[in-house]
Amino acid sequence: MTLDFTILGCGSSGGVPRVGQGWGACDPGNPRNRRRRCSLLVRRGGPDGVTTVLVDTSPDLREQLLDAGVTQLDGVLFTHEHADHTHGIDDLRPLAIMHRRRLDVYVDEETSKALHHRFGYCFATPPGGVYPPILTEHRFHEGRPIQVDGAGGPIVALPFRQRHGEIDSFGFRFGDVAYSSDVNAFPENSLKHLAGLDVWIIDALREHPHPSHFTLREALDHVALMKPRQAILTNLHTDLDYATVAASVPAHVVPAYDMMTFSSPPPDDGTPG
Structure with missing residues (x-):
């Protein structure tokens, strides 16, 4: 079974460049420095079609899905409740309308509460409303596999708990690929899910310490571990x-860029594209 991954966005909460603040240390002449908010696409192809899973609905979701050529989704997984990972949720509406069915979304308890508070109309038509709901909720629990079925065959994601400042977030393991987008520590029980990985996509926010994200150095230390x-x-x-980081990290570590793709198991050269 081969899974195909697309990093739809790899930027911090404000993206790069940031409104009113610009590019910082990033070279604006390098297109790999233009970063939208974090989101991941996972696909599995088969003789009868493709199964497609989205991780998080970033505020840039419309353009991300257009650029990736997405015309259907079999499931959406949420890592946590923060705005830069959820506030593009209404951009799922065209797909629900197109396929005349609700989309299946998978959330933990705390993220469920936040989504229903902010976007309740996506789950149930409010009193006096006219638009039908677009989402069906499924609750997940750490360590219990999530199976999303589709035309290409099932995609299985294993959720594991992460610390993200004052809240918990969730990472997901798909086969031998793990996704840890917003994290500053791992509970001991989660480390077993990070062993034997082919590829680990890991938060490396910045050089200086942050209360809810790994620094570049902390991310590299966890990769070494x-x-x-x-x-x-x-x-x-x-x-x-991008270029500065790429030149400074070990050979088996690379910075992400928007629309970066790779497969697992990898092709013969094993190089993300």
Whole structure:
């Protein structure tokens, strides 16, 4: 079974460049420094079609889905409740309308509460409303696999708990690929899910300490600890220039860029594109 991954966005909460603040240390002449907010697409192809899973609905979701050529989704997984990972949720509406069915979304308890508070109309038509709901909620729990079925065959995601400042977020393991977009520590029980990875996509926000994200150094230390074959750094702030970071990290570590793609198991050269 081969899974195809597309990093739809790899920027920090304000993206790069930031409104009113610009590019920071990032070279505006390098297109890999233009970063939208974090989101991930996972696809599995088969003789009868493709199964497609989205991780998070960033505020840039419309353009991300258009650029990736997405015309259907079989499931949406949420890592946590923060705005830069959820506030593009209404951009799922055209797909629900197109396919005349609700989309299946998978959330933990705290994210469920936040989504119903902010976007309740997506789950149920409010009194006096006219628009039908577009989402069907499924609750997940750490350590219990989530199976999303589709035409290409099932995609299975294993959720594991992460610390993200004052809240918990969730990472997901798809086969031998793990996604850890917003994290500053792992509970001991989660580390077993990060062993034996082919690729680890990991938060590396900036050079200086942050209360809810790994720094570049902390991310590299965790990569050295868990020893994935390849690591991809995401959630990159304006102080992390693509070329500068790429030249400074170990050979098996690369900074992400928007629309970066790779497969697992990898092709013969094992290089993300």
